[in-house]
Amino acid sequence: MSEQNLVVLGATGSIGLSTLDVVSRNEEQYRVFALVAGQNAEKMAELCSRHRPKYAVMSSEQAAQQLSQHLTGTTTEVLHGVEAMAEMARHVDVDIVMSAIVGAAGLLPTLAAVEAGKKVLLANKESLVMSGQLFMDKVKAHGATLLPIDSEHNAIYQCLPTTIQTGQSSNLSHSGVSKILLTGSGGPFLQRSLASLASVTVEEAVAHPNWSMGRKISVDSATMMNKGLEFIEAKWLFNCSADDIEVVIHPQSMIHSMVQYRDGSVLAQMGQPDMRTPIAYGLAYPERIDAGVEPLDFSQIVDFTFTKPDFNRYPNLKLAIDACRSGQAATTTVNAANEIAVAAFLEGKIGFCDIYRVNALTLEQSTLSVLKSVESIMETDRTARHRAQQIIATLR
Ligand code: NAD
Ligand code: MG
Structure with a gap:
């Protein structure tokens, strides 16, 4: 090729x-x-000298100016702003777009790639949580190829029948699937006493036992809001309902998720907790390429366990699942509130358990309407962020 x-x-x-x-x-x-x-x-300059891209885009003009200084004498053209990001994502010369901006900021560039019918590798789950129906409609209308990179969804995708993978069918139960089993490690506080959760520090929250990730998703894993967002992500990606998805705690993170079939079979995808596996899968699909990942060594595996999530420990998980049942405005709202609450926690402005308070109160105080356009989604996102900020001010 x-x-x-x-x-x-x-x-x-x-x-x-x-x-x-x-x-x-x-x-x-x-x-x-x-x-x-x-x-x-600075990091971008390093990457540019290693990979020599045609273009490099930063979010602000100031960061772009800094980058330009680093890159004088090279052929990389430096741009900035969301429109430039979208332009790259839809550029005629582009085949594959990896969507790995964190949070709602990823939505517009990712939609641009979808609208241009690209092969889109989706790590940015927040964009699907915000715009699920519209996003999936656009994938279909523009003939984009959507490959999930989130390890759980990548695992589920790998365990689904080819007819579903290739879009010949979009009905899981017609294909014999009875349940999607979404696994999660339970994060760093699976065993910690409930009473001591309020005093969790930022360092403790970002120290995930199995995965090395960005700070926002690490906190989301500790509250299990991450699994909640993934629950919503799975609903859209696999065209199923909340009743078709079950969350299973598997602390070792070796099984990355499973699909149960009508005849009793359960297919699981396993591997090291290393994102290079799903990334390589997405890049090369349907071929397989080297990802630099060590094979699993079964002689070294001591424990292999499963339990049910406890919603007292993980109230954010319950909140997100309820939002999933409620609809698009609720999921967009909870996603926006959570981004604000997690940022406030990381800045030391609120405590760990306040993240749930901010998310729940924001949802409670929001009027939820039907969202049909990108503009109405962005507006709901902005309103929820503003409300979450106000709630944080009253908590402090
Ligand atoms: P990260 O914080 O390490 O990286 C975020 C990236 O987004 C950085 O390159 C940052 O510069 C960029 N960014 C932030 N704001 C931006 C803006 N306004 N415009 C343009 N770029 C911006 O986060 P991460 O862990 O790599 O996660 C990225 C996404 O992938 C998230 O949506 C996360 O949920 C998802 N994801 C991550 C993992 C993982 O293992 N890290 C696993 C599954 C899914
Ligand atoms: Mg995941």
Whole structure:
């Protein structure tokens, strides 16, 4: 196959760097066309000198100016702003777009890639949580290829029948699927006493036992809001209802999720907790390429356990599942509130258990209407952020 041009949205982050690592191992197949990031001009400069993209886009003009200084004398053109990010994602020369910006900021560039019918590798779960129906409608209307990168959804995708994978069928039960089993480790506080959760520090919350990730998703894993967002993500990706999905706690993170069939079979995808596996799968689908990941060594596995999640320990998980049943306005609202609450927690402004308070109160105080356009989704997102900020001010 000829070389494919790749855009990495969120290039300086955990998923972005893992993507570039896989690309480096398969240089004859992928060429880095554009790199996109937020503010870290220094890291971006390093990546540009290594991968020599045609374009590099930063979120602000200031960061773009810093990057330009680092890149004088190179052929990389430096741009900034959301429109430039979207332009890269929809560029005619681009084949594959890795969507790995964190949070709602990823929505517009990801939708641009979908609308241009690209092969979209989706790590940015927040965009699907915000715009599920509209997003999936656009995938269909524009003939985009959507491959889930979130490890659980990638695992589920791998365990589904080819007719579903290739879009020939979109009905799970007609294909014999009876349940999607979404696994999660339970995060760093699975065993911690409930009474001591209020005093959790930022360092404790971002120290995930199995995965190394960005700070926002690490906190989401500790509250299990991450599993809640993934629950909503699964509903949209696999065209199923909340009743078709079950969350299973599996602390070892070796099974990345499972699919149960009508005849009693359960298919699981397993591997090291290393995002380079789902990234390599998405890049090469339906082929397989080297990801640099060590094989599982079964002689070293001591424990392999499963339990049910306790909603007293993880109230954010329950909140997100309820929002999933309620609809799009609720999921957009809870996602926005959570981004604000997690940022406030990371800045030391609120406590760990306040994250749930902010999320629940924001939802409670919001009027939920039907969201049909990107504009109404963005408006709901803005309103919820504003409300969450006000609630945080009253908590302090
Ligand atoms: P991260 O914090 O390490 O990286 C985030 C990236 O987004 C950085 O490159 C940053 O510069 C960029 N960014 C932030 N704001 C931006 C803006 N306004 N415009 C453009 N770029 C911006 O996060 P991560 O852990 O790599 O996660 C990225 C996404 O992937 C998240 O949606 C997360 O939920 C999802 N995800 C991550 C993992 C993981 O293992 N890290 C696993 C599954 C899903
Ligand atoms: Mg995940």
